[in-house]
Amino acid sequence: MTTIRIDSVSRWFGNVVAVNDVTMAIGPGVTGLLGPNGAGKSTLINMMAGFLAPSTGAVTLDGVRIWRNEQVYKHIGLVPEREAMYDFLTGREFVRANAELHGLGRAAAQKALATVEMEYAQNRRIGTYSKGMRQRVKMASALVHEPDVLLLDEPFNGMDPRQRMHLMDLLRSMGAAGRTVLFSSHILEEVEQLAAHIEVVVAGRHAASGDFRKIRRLMTDRPHHYAVRSSDDRALASALIADPSTAGLELDQRDGILHVQAVDFARFTALLPRVARDHGIRLYEVSPSDESLESVFSYLVAA
Amino acid sequence: MLYHPTVARLTQRAVLGRRRALILLLLPALLIVIAIVVRALVGADDEVTAGVLGGFALATMVPLIGVIAGTGAIGPEIDDSSIVYLLAKPVPRPTIILTKLTVAIGITAAFSAVPTLIAGFILGGNGSRLAVAYALAAAVGSVAYAAFFLMLGTISRHAVVFGLVYALVWEALLGSLVEGVQTLSIQQWSLAVGERIGQGGHLVSEVALPVATVLLAVVTVGTTWFAAQRLRSLTLAGEE
Numbered sequence: 001m002t003t004i005r006i007d008s009v010s011r012w013f014g015n016v017v018a019v020n021d022v023t024m025a026i027g028p029g030v031t032g033l034l035g036p037n038g039a040g041k042s043t044l045i046n047m048m049a050g051f052l053a054p055s056t057g058a059v060t061l062d063g064v065r066i067w068r069n070e071q072v073y074k075h076i077g078l079v080p081e082r083e084a085m086y087d088f089l090t091g092r093e094f095v096r097a098n099a100e101l102h103g104l105g106r107a108a109a110q111k112a113l114a115t116v117e118m119e120y121a122q123n124r125r126i127g128t129y130s131k132g133m134r135q136r137v138k139m140a141s142a143l144v145h146e147p148d149v150l151l152l153d154e155p156f157n158g159m160d161p162r163q164r165m166h167l168m169d170l171l172r173s174m175g176a177a178g179r180t181v182l183f184s185s186h187i188l189e190e191v192e193q194l195a196a197h198i199e200v201v202v203a204g205r206h207a208a209s210g211d212f213r214k215i216r217r218l219m220t221d222r223p224h225h226y227a228v229r230s231s232d233d234r235a236l237a238s239a240l241i242a243d244p245s246t247a248g249l250e251l252d253q254r255d256g257i258l259h260v261q262a263v264d265f266a267r268f269t270a271l272l273p274r275v276a277r278d279h280g281i282r283l284y285e286v287s288p289s290d291e292s293l294e295s296v297f298s299y300l301v302a303a
Numbered sequence: 304m305l306y307h308p309t310v311a312r313l314t315q316r317a318v319l320g321r322r323r324a325l326i327l328l329l330l331p332a333l334l335i336v337i338a339i340v341v342r343a344l345v346g347a348d349d350e351v352t353a354g355v356l357g358g359f360a361l362a363t364m365v366p367l368i369g370v371i372a373g374t375g376a377i378g379p380e381i382d383d384s385s386i387v388y389l390l391a392k393p394v395p396r397p398t399i400i401l402t403k404l405t406v407a408i409g410i411t412a413a414f415s416a417v418p419t420l421i422a423g424f425i426l427g428g429n430g431s432r433l434a435v436a437y438a439l440a441a442a443v444g445s446v447a448y449a450a451f452f453l454m455l456g457t458i459s460r461h462a463v464v465f466g467l468v469y470a471l472v473w474e475a476l477l478g479s480l481v482e483g484v485q486t487l488s489i490q491q492w493s494l495a496v497g498e499r500i501g502q503g504g505h506l507v508s509e510v511a512l513p514v515a516t517v518l519l520a521v522v523t524v525g526t527t528w529f530a531a532q533r534l535r536s537l538t539l540a541g542e543e
Contacts, residue, residue, distance in 0.1 A: 049391065051539040068535055071393050078391045080539075084383035086313060088320055094388075100309040101392035141388060 002062065002148050002180050003027045004048050009057030011043055018043040020204040021057075026182050030175035032195030032212075033184040040204040041184040042081060045153045048182070049078045061149065074102075077142035081153035083134060087127035091118055091137045094126055098141040112140040117166065131158035139167065150174060152183040156190055168194050192216070223247060224268070225289045226260045231282040233258040239275045243267075259289070307394055310402040318375045318410055327371055327410070330364045331418035338422035352427040353505035356419060356437040361497075362490055365415040365444045366470035369407075372414070373452025374462040376407040377530075382460055384539060397531040400453070404527055407449035416441040431502040440497030440506075447489045447523050454526035457533040485509040492519045 004026040011019040019040045026048075035041050046052035047059045050066045050073070059066050066072050086094055092113065099109040113119050116136040121129065126137060135158060142150060150171075156164050171194060175181045185191050191198055191212065198215050200208040208215055230236050233251055237258055240246045245268040248261035262268035276283050319327070337355060345351050377400075380386035389399055419441040423434020451469075455462040477484045478491070485491045486509065494508035495515035508515065 074393045084385040
């Protein structure tokens with residue numbers, strides 16, 4: 001049991017379409033589900049975890065329907081985004097209860113606690129845990145039955161860098177062992193560090209799929225906007241427009257800023273300093289003006 | 304499998320958490336105090352006993368304890384979605400509901416039927432078998448109340464409010480003013496069961512026993528079935 005298939009799935013809430021005709025397959029290894037906040041990542045994960053019915057289409061685990069089928073949880077481990085847990089239990093009691101619900105006992109619980117390095121705090125009440133500690137106990141509760149498929153919704157939120165690295169190592173080794181690991185994130189760098197395979201969703205649509213280099217190239221090849229201040233904006237503008245890497249220019253004379261739209265990222269970044277040097281123009285400031293994640297993602301949708 | 308000990312343990316600890324346990328103890332303690340005071344002032348009197356047990360224990364305490372235990376057995380978990388940890392397991396959802404119902408019934412009965420029995424003995428030493436009759440009615444009521452309020456807990460975030468409205472407005476207020484309402488009242492059905500045992504005509508239900516028995520069974524089974532269906536289709540909306 002290792003492949004989750006999302007087949008022509010849409011999901012709407014009233015008039016709002018959260019997921020729009022998405023088809024993807026998540027197989028063994030680590031997959032990153034990337035997208036800005038509100039893109040539909042949680043909706044997708046909830047459907048994969050059997051906590052939401054697709055409005056149309058099918059979500060299956062190796063051909064078996066997930067919705068309303070509690071037997072799939074023998075193979076799925078879920079790390080929800082929500083913080084709420086049984087705060088009145090100690091970490092050990094909580095993980096132990098999760099093991100028992102899988103028909104397992106103390107040994108499985110202790111092993112999972114050791115895996116996430118939470119043994120040192122296992123006798124404290126969960127209510128006293130920090131966000132990172134909660135995240136790790138949640139992780140342990142999802143690992144007790146050593147599932148073939150692990151689903152994690154924004155697992156790195158609230159973790160400090162050391163905990164983040166530890167969790168990344170853990171997920172990497174699970175992926176290498178042939179398990180299916182899917183995690184969502186709105187942070188490109190997180191996904192890039194961990195996932196060989198990336199699925200990008202934007203505004204409920206499946207925007208891109210593939211290895212991260214391909215996605216990265218898509219992202220860097222999009223039109224880039226720069227704001228440039230120099231000793232001679234007009235001369236710089238005329239020199240830049242002669243090259244095909246520059247698609248558009250606007251001279252803001254009042255503020256003394258040259259707005260440049262570049263199409264070939266690599267070529268333009270090499271061109272700009274060379275042109276400036278050749279024409280004896282001093283560059284005071286070069287800053288990208290649309291690096292927000294949303295604009296990066298929205299370009300991907302169009303691509 | 305109809306019962307899962309781990310689910311029971313978690314439910315019990317959640318319902319009997321510190322603050323809730325205090326509220327659960329408050330009403331029974333009040334009942335016992337009232338019983339002691341009344342006994343000291345009036346002595347043993349069947350009519351007074353029936354007044355206290357019927358008016359306070361059965362009409363007020365049992366439904367309120369039922370609201371706290373019934374909704375508390377599942378409502379807060381659904382509310383903060385920590386129930387995910389129970390549901391993302393290969394445990395049939397009806398098993399989870401039946402287990403939670405068992406715990407809710409047990410707690411409701413323990414905190415309502417038992418104190419009713421004790422108060423009955425304090426008040427009149429079980430004259431006319433009133434202590435046992437009302438305690439039995441409370442126990443029967445515990446089952447139906449727990450099932451009904453547990454279902455409310457799976458339907459609404461405001462289950463406690465709806466539960467209180469049912470208990471205080473429907474049963475207590477409308478039940479005493481409008482005749483037909485009493486036919487649809489868990490309190491009256493429970494009384495019908497107690498009526499069989501109590502002597503001296505102090506304990507009277509507006510509903511006949513066969514009707515009451517059928518309605519109790521229908522409500523208990525129906526609400527439990529519905530709660531299980533709700534849990535089977537429990538949805539976590541994306542909160543992005």
